[in-house]
Amino acid sequence: MSVHSNSLLSPALWAVLLPLAAACLSLLYGRLPRRGRFLLLGTAPVASALFAAILVRGVLAGSSHEIRLVRLMPDVYLSLRVDAAGALFGLSVAVLWSFIFVFSVGYLRDDRYAGRYHTFSMLCLAGLMGVAYAGDLITFLAFYELFSIMSYALIVHEGTSSAIAAARKYIVYIAAGGSLLVMGGALAFSASGAADFAAGGVLGPGTPPTTATGAALLLIAGFGVKAALFPLHGWVADAHPAAPAPFSAALSGVMVAAGTFGIVRVVYEVVGARWLAVLAIDRGLAAVAAFTAISAAVVAIKQDDLKRRLAYSTVSQMAYITLGASLLAPGPLTGALVHITNHASMKGCLFLCAGLLARNAGITRVSQMGGIARRFPVTMAAFTLSALALIGIPPLAGFVSKWVLGYGMLDAGAGGYLVVLLGGAALAAVYLLPVVRIAYLGEPSEEREGSLAPARPGNEAAPSMLAPIVALTAITALLGIAAFADGSALSLARLAAESLAGSR
């Protein structure tokens, strides 16, 4: 690890700063020319993605770096650091955000608060990029709180009574979670005198067990709110249907995952795997995650609202990641980390499809979807492929994560959790395949057919909405097919897991 000589040259810094600049720029949204403003704002996520790609290349080539921007307090810096896990997460965020931005241009075309949407969306992107590259717990918390709190504005965006209620619920959960995090962070800092992320954790062997327990539980519970761990998942199912579709995609794709990413950092670089094993918190966490994975999938089956069903699916999928992280071995951790990326692509696409159907056909419920594939062939093809990937059909992205996760579980001597993995996959089939069946084989309702323009090629949706869906589907396929190639997401995840969990 090298300290960068000139921090202004760090791509990590610019990947965070550009979205912030775009957020400031979109304050002037109404005064910018109509076409120019999309190019101008769109530059931020795309450039962030490019910087993230440069960082990934660097990490794969074995270089990593750290910059200290400013000393906030004695022994506490605002610092950025690029490691394999962060590079992978950062790239996933920026790429997904680029597609989401394009989609939002079409989705918000007639929205009079589009400027406000883009301001807060760019702030969230800056926060997430900061989370990916945060070099210590304080920097992590700073960016984490930034996107968590700014998300409120995007959930409440549509201003309906359900959006207002969902946003209120969200902010209560998130504020409470944030308080737990600061308490846990202060406790860990008080015990160790360091806020930096360090391999093996910062808590020394002489730490009193009660302190270690307190810090671990507070930090894991704090991130667990965002990661939607049972019983802290209450906000997820309300926030997703209420938010505008591009933001639902971001929320499910990378924001909930940021919570699991936080748990990974806490487990391996703050509290340390050794302490977790000594205190048996790893076993408790695994049990909670396993329960969440199965029970959320069961609940998803009963949901008629499409976005709500997908939201419960997210709760279930995120629990896999927590489960993989809690087993304290490189194998399952690899599966967990690569699943963050794969899930972002699959679930992002599914939510964009749901958003497209809602905006162009007014369809929000599964029961309204009868025969909709004839009217929206490309959308439903993308939906089907992403759904199959999520269930775990080879050779798509979801299969890769589950294969690696499952293999890692056997390797780590935790084969019992394979039941959870297979059960979850079976349940995913039960809640996703009926959607596909209804869309292709169901009977269309009379009134809907009357209100919709007849299907013609090119009449399905605006290109700005269709293109991201197609692109994400292609990425989902690629993440599966090319998983074992050099420089794939999987190879990066393996590298990350080795450095996080291998050094125990």
Place this chain on the structure above:
Amino acid sequence: MPVEVWDIRPALAPMVSFVCALLVFIGGSRAGWRRFWSMSAALLKFIIVASMLPGTVGGVAYTFRFAEFAPGIGIGFRADALGMAFATVSSLLWVVATVYSIGYMKGERSLGRFFGFFALCVSATVALALAENLLTLFIFYEVLTISAYPLVVHDETPEALRAGRTYFTYTLTGGGVILLGIAMTYVVSDGVLAFGHNGIVPPDTTPAVLAILFVMLTLGFGVKAAIMPLHGWLPRAMVAPTPVSALLHAVAVVKAGAFGVVRTVHDVFGVELLRQTWLPDALAYLAAFTIIAASVMALLQDNLKRRLAYSTVSQLSYVLLGIALLNPWAAVAAVVHIANQAVQKVTMFFAAGAIQRTTGKTNISEMSGIGRRMPATMGAFGVAALGFTGMPLLAGFISKWHMSVGGFDSGMWWVALVMAASALLNAAYWFPMLYLAFFKPVSEEPTLGEARPSLLYPTLVCAVLVILLGLVSDLPGMPLSIARTAVAQAFGM
């Protein structure tokens, strides 16, 4: 211990605004002169105070003593780190508040009186911040009490006069108790009242005397620091014009009380002596109670300025709690919170005043869509609100983090819980307002109409300060670094 260097500046700084007050009283009927004197005095004073900062950082305490009337009794000034922390904030915010007041008070009557007493208040505040001994501190503390009265009753409405009476009843009683305490200290310490020795009460004082002395001084100063149940005057005094509420009731007057408690703990008793007694624990519990109870009261207020007042009551007790824990981390939180709370609260008061002057609205429930009408003003308000909820990289987080770490360090877990509860309560009473202002659907879209520049720019400057105090507060000369110097001296580190 800092090196004492003889220098006129600690006496000169309060003198500048005292002269300004005189000039305004004499020639203040003309608006042009009034503005000129107020602005130039504010700037000059800030420059004088700031010019002492490098010395403070370098471990120098500039000292200036006038002749003593009797052994140990005299007027003296000494710019140690703790005093400089308070003086810097007051004099900086005075510059901003002067610009704001000129804009806000335009067209009001009795402006000569207003700006004269305004300057006098700040003169007294800096004087008591830089006081070298307990008596000097007390004299200027009382000057501040008296010269704030004409500002509280400025509107001369029956409500304002009633509030002024309440204010006097509380603060003069508190002042009397402090004076008794000082007399007792003088007897106990055998004629020593000067600060700078980490305690002037001798260690062999009997516990009963210690207890009586501690209660008298902390509760006497606690009146202005609005510790519950002595807070009654503060919400009522909010009838004053908004710049007065901002500068005096969020910075000078209330902070003078909190500052008095800090001096009492660090310089009258000393950390070492108090550690052997139960007294600081009692103060800590009372402060913790105030933090929570006042926040709950704030939740119940609809009038924006009253909500701000109860929030001030709650935030002031951060200072008292931090100082009572007798832990270096918590003590840093206490001292740095003097600056952090001041900047955040002034931002909010300025925004509230800008809204009142621009739209005539004073109740939160009327403020739907105000953020779409005045986005910059409410944006500044939002930054301060997030600061109070302890969002990292904003001022409030620095205080909250230090306090929580201090609590854990001294084995008191409940401190972090109080901090968390307070942050959540702050979110509970500020976030709904941001929702109303920015996100609540309104039937008629408000047209853009910001406050006039003299109200808007001071508000924005303060919001930028909130961010700077969260981001670069550790740079030499910034509040966190001064606070750490002050605490290192008090704890003999």
